[in-house]
Amino acid sequence: MSKLVPVPSGSMVPDRDLNKKPVLECVDLGISFGGLHAVRDFNIIIGPTEISGLIGPNGAGKTTVFNLLTKVYQPTQGTILLNGKDTHGMNTMQVNRAGIARTFQNIRLFDNLSVEDNVKVAMDAHMKYSMWSGIFRLPGYWREERAAHEKALELLSLFSMEKLANIQAGALPYGAQRRLEIVRALATNPSLLLLDEPAAGMNPSETAELMENIRKVRDALQIAVLLIEHDMNLVMNICEGICVLNFGRIIAKGTPADIQSNPAVIEAYLGKK
Amino acid sequence: MKKSPFHFLTYVLVIGAYAALQVLQARGGLSSSLRGMLVPICAYVVMAVSLNLTVGVLGELSLGHAGFMSVGAFLGTSTAIALQDAVPVPAVRLTIALIVAALFAAIAGFLIGIPVLRLNGDYLAIVTLAFGEIIKAIFNNLYLGVDGKGVHISLLEDTTRTAETGRLIIQGPMGIGGIQKISTFTAGFILIMISLIVIFNLVNSRAGRAIMAIRDNHIAAQSVGVNIIKYKMMAFVTSAALAGSAGALFAMNYSTVVANKFDFNTSILILVFVVLGGLGNMLGSIIAAAVLTILPEALRPIAEYRMLLYAVLLIVMMLTANHPFVRAFFNRFRQTGRLRLEADGDEEREAV
């Protein structure tokens, strides 16, 4: 694992990413619901191949940050730069097409579709054949569908799910559903992958496998990963940078070692001594 | 890519039913009332499968499907009448009329879809109901005449000043009269086959996947870059276009057509076919449409009690189909095709 180095904004990125354009840069990002600031002054920089973690007690605003990044909620303050481009005015679909893919804390699969079709839906933005091509089964349909089939199986095999391709997604066991959500997100060809509690409900061996897979995906696809997780073992093991949120504000940023010894973090989790 | 055996079965059964009925008809085995119902049955079947695309595949409740049928019926029939001299062959004229009907219904579907598809759930349903009523009110008050100088339209009263040599086709509340009955059972069968091909092939392409993904989880669909407005519109317009040609087919089986035929009750009738046949299940829609169109006729011996019995049957069928025991039975039946290892997974999911 590489060292974290500070960049001018005060955040830190791994040294290998230092001279590259960051994949994500948030400046004073925030949202208020009827006067209540759910998230405020959220500043973060993520390098193009960095795995970073977003942690904090329940209700700290972690999922809200994801919802802001993916424009499920429109931010009321601040700027989001994705690969240097301001995402202001974009909607969820456009942000995804610009490079952010995510999973959901409460799994949101297309339950009645097969595993393979769940992955193929995510490739829709990259497919070109028209509705007529589909209805009349023109050559474009066959060509692109074959390519999509192959790519879907290839992505599924990253998480050893290629044998489940024809199962209905809603009928999958819980752990497999979480993995399918990740595969589906990857199928959109993102530069930044947001994982919302990917290990929730998994047993230790599944979690260990998941950690391996996240690293494998980052190495194979050269993308950045930002994850929310309560499993501290997982976070401290695979995250290069960690950002701690409490009551909607960042209370600490740094390497796993920094965070573990940070008094503010300990206080947030355990209360004042 | 995969060919669903269920789709194949649907095609086979429809072709089989058509062939059997043709043979029966040739041997004089069909009563005259049943013969008269063949074209309406075809029209209702197309209405049911097209509504199933909106309700079953897209997952949005539409209560105004008869509106699109109305658009197709009036504009398709008007086209056929206007072309009476120019196109003497009935089959060609019917084909043109059905295409024009589909086109206009598609345009209506697109225009209505712009506001409708921004809404959700019951609000979307009530707006489709509202559009159905508006279309009915418009055709009840529309006058359309065709003469040497072209097409003349007026609302509320006949100010079209259609020339003596021309013909006032749509006459407000009187609708269209003197229609040549050019719809045939074979035309109806072909329209059903075309509808099935369009719907099945659409469902088995990227568009169908996206439409079903939107139905299952619209937020997740957006988050993976699916353009939900585009696909909702695609399903809605396709559904409207098919309903439009069904309307034209239906209208040209009678000598007159009036706007009140395509009211809220007709929309509901078609919705009943779709729900009884099973959401997303096209074969079910076809069977339900055919059986429920014949049923009141078959119940004719008990004359005045037949609609009462129809209502009771409808309620009993819904109660039975949704009885916990029956549902458990069918679920078990359906589960066998899936993996057997999810027993523990389901429980776990409940807990989170």
Place this chain on the structure above:
Amino acid sequence: MNFIIQFVNSLTSGGGAYQFLNHILNGISLGSVYAIIALGYTMVYGIAKMLNFAHGDVIMVGAYVCFYTFGALRLPGPLAPLLAVCAAAAVCTLLGVTIEKLAYKPLRSAPSLAVLITAIGVSYFLQNAALLLWSSSPKVFPNFFVLRTVDASGETAVLRSIQFGSLSISFVTIVTIVSCIVIMLALTWFTGRTKMGKAMRACSEDKAAAQLMGIDVNATISLTFAIGSGLAAIAGALLCSAYPNLVPTTGSMPGIKAFTAAVFGGIGSIPGAFLGGLLLGVLEIFAKAYISVQLSDAVVFAVLIIVLLVKPTGLLGRTIREKV
């Protein structure tokens, strides 16, 4: 364009002002009937999350019961209509609860479309049962709301309205508007202040949680259907007093309109149903008077569409944010 000029002209000309007032009163009166029906729709929707399409036909049953009871009772004065309305309300309450028990309760965990189709089945059933029981020939509903006066010469005169200058207000209009306001206030008090009313609100928020708090959910739902159906009977009597043509399909169109009114005001909201009903009634009468009788329904529905586009959950409906 023409009707706008016509409209402005009729407002500015002398007689137009009275006419305008008259239309407003008629609109509020019709709207009050819609509001009473819409209250039934909205309460049932709030608690059972279902569109009870049979609601309009309960109105029709109420009107028929009222018609026959009134005909059978040969009582003098205001007693006969009062008893007739009470009988109608009692029958409809029973009918509503029975329908719920037999047709809707078994479907509580079924998909909402299944419940919708069942409600349509119930609607067909009621219409066709009425057809068999009471035939399709229209019944002329009596006008309850008349004042019989005996003048000096011993002649009885029948008064149907009171005059304010050149403005005449029929008693039906007055009674309808007053009943609507009373019902609205009573319901607001009931849902806001009484234990049962609060139980009703709790059930419409979260049935499982309400059950854990010791609320009898089934009884509460039955009660909601009872109230809604009782109100439908009153609406039926008022509607037919103003528009005295009674046939087995009498309830359908007012049912659809009231349903629209409930959505217009924000379905699930009691003040919303009241507001939606009134606005719809006024709108309909105005469209009939100033635009076109034939196109009045189209105008009403067009306004509904526009309102829903601006406020997708109706005038007073709550926006529910989906948790992600």
